Amino acid sequence: MSKWTQVCELKSIFPATGVCALVEGKQVAVFRPSEESQVYAINNMDPFARANVLSRGLICQHQEQLWVASPLKKQRFNLLDGSCLENTEVNVEAYKARVTDGFVEVHL
């Protein structure tokens, strides 16, 4: 059964940063690139280091798209589809995310 899970208030994510949320036992990195209410969600695990750190990476723009650079070794993962810019064979799960009435929701 798929459903939307409410994670936190939008305002508790500082613009241009991410947070980690626990959704159905999974660690989900949720990003808010700017003041706007656009949010993105991907799995929090850096597949290279196998550590749950992606929510703590810097959001960056390359090739007109938004990515997060892992805080460990700076590989970049696409916020929309979880693909990795450095290595096309690696990717992380990407999830749907939205803002409803000032709250961030994630759909696994």
Next chain:
Amino acid sequence: MNKQKLVIIGNGMVGHRFIEDFVDKADLDKFEITAFCEEPRVAYDRVHLSSYFSHHTADELSLVKEGFYAKHNIEVLIGERALTINRHEKVIHSQTGRAVYYDKLIMATGSYPWVPAIKGNESKDCFVYRTIEDLNAIEATARRSKKGVVVGGGLLGLEAAGALKALGVETHVIEFAPVLMAEQLDFQGGQMLRQKIESIGVNVHTGKNTQEIIASGETARNTMKFADGSQLEVDFIVFSTGIRPQDKLAKQCGLATARRGGITINNQCKTSDPDVYAIGECASWNEKFFGLVAPGYNMAKVVADDILCRENEFTGADMSAKLKLLGVDVGSIGDANGRTPNCKSYVYLDENSSTYKRIIVSEDGKSLLGAVLVGDTESYSNLLQYTLNDIELPKHPDSLILPEHAGCGDAGLGVDALPDSAQVCSCFDVKKSDIADAVSAGHSTIGAIKMETGAGTGCGGCIPLITQVLNAELTKQGVEVKNHICDHFEYSRQELFHLIRIEGIKTFTALLEKYGKGYGCEVCKPTVGSILASCWSDYVLSSDNNGLQDTNDIFLGNMQKDGTYSVIPRMAGGEVTPKGLAAVASVAEQYELYTKITGAQRIGLFGAHKSDLPDIWKQLIAAGFETGQAYAKALRMVKTCVGSTWCRFGVQDSVGLGVELENRYKGLRTPHKMKFGVSGCTRECAEAQGKDVGIIATDSGWNLYVCGNGGMKPQHAELLASDLDKQTLVKYLDRFMMFYVRTADKLTRTSVWLQNLSGGIDYLKEVIVDNKLGINKQLESDMADAIASYQCEWTATLSDQAQLQHFTHFINSDKQDDNVVFTPERGQKRPAFFDEKAPVYKIELEQV
């Protein structure tokens, strides 16, 4: 359909490269791949083997990405040696009794160190230098030894000697020939190298023929006896007397081998059996085998292509080399010994700076045949391109090796002169045209070129040349070449610094709007963050700017590989009270933190959960500590020796000065991290000359050295001023620090900054001491402002509720990250390896 069975014997550098290349090119559903790996670990970077002594983890040397083999269903039989090959039945038996069948077999068994038949060479004090296991054994022995010797003064022998020196034993090198590196250097080049090596304390003995090693001695465990009657007492011996192709298996199964050893191959790297290939150091092509990795990599490519029915062939390899041996730059190209009939040489010798250069040119003076460079290899890649691409030499070939002051103009070969087919990166066989293509396709930075073409990602020696080609191509396309920090700002760090400062810009968004484009990235954001922090000090903590900072700067700790953080309180000058120690101990115990004295004379606590950081720091601050800024690009610490207060040699109070300076500059954000050192006398126990700022006491004051560096590229600091009183010293330092902050490029250590400063140390002296630019007042007052606005970032954070909220791991739960798991080691803990963790995590990952 039946899968084709590929078997690779040997999982060394070349065997692994073959697999990587094959995985890239082939449809893996059609193949079943098995590799025999005799060593107890998968392929590692043998070329950088010596670096194992400095970081000590086999993981760092590994060439195999975690999970790579499993992901592609490749079976690697670790620790399993192939014992026999039956070519009739196409089956291999290993030492465990396993039988593996093949359709195509690739031999990549490398080579083995050859040790001359000297009596006594089987002693447990004798070693070779090829594998991680060899290095472990050498290190263990060196620890209980005073004197070590390397037999063999070739390239590898000198590298081994460097390792012995670094292990702290008295080091000797024995060479049979009359000169060092006889393969690559001519007599005079070898002499020069010898002088340089001796000057750093390695004892060189040439023309020595070792006859016997006797297991006794008066001052050491063994005595070496030489043919000329002399002898040398040493504790242990490392043989580096050449390598031989590992062709034993090939001989066993009846494959053709070459006279001088090696499995005979043709241009497709096929052996005498068309279903068996040989690649790397075990192969012999045209009666030659290649003791370098690049030719092996090319063979690997050829075989992958051949199996996939694509055309490619191996056509030999260039054996030129450029290296740094025991700190000495050495280069050798082509016919270095001038053996070509009727060739002519040009020689440049400078005994003052110990530089020797020789080029060997053809009889008609038109082509370059070879070169020897000792002490200065700047012209190496230039010269190499002349030989590789047979470019016609200039009218006066000596202009290629004469120093700039000789006034024959820039003899540098413009990259335009290189043909498109010129190989720019030999590790990955990347040609000039490949780079030009990548540039036309829109890849306009070194990073992008590396990613696109692979060039420069091996030994890295070709990066200067790639940069030249890149810039030339960009210029051709009408793009002006600048040191832009990234795609979002067409400015260098220095330009941005001035814009921010002069226009009073306080936020990233404002800067981006006015001078940038797009959203920003992981390069410009922290760079701008750091500039804002050095210009407007309150900046570091403001939470609106979190999005610019690396995680380390937000959570005020260094993130470790498992996502936990380090906690490092400041211990200025390395001083700590017993009470302070007790407070640190109690926190470490309570939060079960791994505890270690760091390289910076202070205590580091590792493995702290992000969510525990505020509590940990609350306790430390209550005990009188403050943040050590170990996470920031800032002054890290001032290393001091005990100085005149305690030491009988000391002439000044080095600890007192160190503490004062550390407190003066702490917190100031700099383009890269900075380290200081203060020694109480010329004995230099604080190793100050290896620091960004080094201060050494003299009878009448202090000598100030700047821009030294330890770490990856050690660099001696240079003397800026001598015999200063303390007040002047501090004044110069204020100026120096601010000048660096203002003018350095992003992530540039002071040593590199100085190298790039035209005019070098003399210019720096003019600026700092003689006020050449007239900016010293400004520099001093900027520094005074920065010092006045210092605050301990942890103290400030603890009182900021909004910031504290973000320390929990989950925004919506109080749980901690259950993937952070520890394993006990030596009485403390370390991050668990992946396979030591609970199985639930493995399942989780496979879905990802």
